[in-house]
Amino acid sequence: MGRAPCCDRASVKRGPWSPEEDEQLRSYVQRHGIGGNWIALPQKAGLNRCGKSCRLRWLNYLRPDIKHGGYTEQEDQVILSLYSSIGSRWSIIASKLPGRTDNDVKNYWNTKLKKKAVAGATSGSGAFAAPATPPALSPASSSVTSSSGDGRFAAYPPQQHQGLIRFDAPRTTELAPVPPVAQLGGAAWAPSAAASGAVAALDDDVFLPDLGGGVEQLFPYGDFYAGLQDRALELSACYFPNMAEMWGAAASDAKPQGLCNTLT
DNA sequence: AATTTTTCCAACCGCTTGTAG
DNA sequence: ACTACAAGCGGTTGGAAAAAT
DSSP, X not given: OOOOOSSOTTTSOOSSOOHHHHHHHHHHHHHHOOTTOTTTHHHHHTOOSOHHHHHXXXXXXXXXXXXXXXXXXXXXXXXHHHHHHHOSOHHHHHHTSTTXXXXXXXXXXXXXXXXXXXXXXXXXXXXXXXXOOOOOOOTTOOOOOOOTXXXXXXXXXXXXXXXXXXXXXXXXXXOOOOOOGXXXXXXXXXXXXXXXXXXXXXXXXXXXXXXXXXXXXXXXXXXXXXXXHHHHHHTTTEEESXXXXXXXXXXXXXXXXXXXXXXX
16 A cells, blocks of 8 residues: 555646646746745646646746756766765755756766766776865965855855855764775766765765865865864854855854854 | 657656654 | 654656667
8 A cells, every 4th residue: 555645646637747837837936936835836826736746847947047958067077976975865966056956967867977977987087177276265364265156165045045155064974985986987886885874974965074075086175174174163054145255254263244054 | 761769858756854733 | 752744855757859770
């Protein structure tokens, strides 16, 4: 006996969305918002669809900030590196790629990137190029070099913090070593048992200092972050209007100007 | 040109997680 | 502490489009 479906299948429409339905959902959400209740939304919007289906359609397709296709080399590298570090946690990976959804990243991985990773591993080509250098910042200095657009800090997009950048704190547990890129080959690759254990301990985010210590090829700044560890804890889940503010807060003892929701 | 195979991605399914009562 | 419900999430599937034969 299976779980009861969220909607009565016989009474709601299923399958591909028509342009009219898309427009109906889009205009309703734009006028009234989600209202915190997807289950009730279809009826209010006059749609003969399951709320779950509406939510998926909006999140994966209709949202105005969604990007489709056209993945850049940089995005490929982020996906490859995070997959090698945390496995198939698509929502976390997608959260580091503004405009991308978990479903989209998952499909992209399954259809294209996995093959590319295998090909790259077997040919020995460098699929994981190091990013640009970090800002020249001394923890003891209050002068900050802004690096807006720095791909190592994704703009964190929850609705209430739109346009802000999140500073992630380190976890307290250690991640197991990440296998070298060359070992990524093979469709069945998955994190090692040790890595899986570490991943299980991961809260609900990928913390940048983990990346600094674990995926050196993409985030070769472990020492830099280690020097800021205590400060990073204080700034956990702080949101800043720009990179300069964020680096400035990390480098000084002053109360951060950003919007903070600290874990400590 | 017709048919078959492969690729791609939107959508579904059901389990897990979070939260309000 | 427990229950019920909604949202979040990742695996899987169906079918359309493209490529190959």
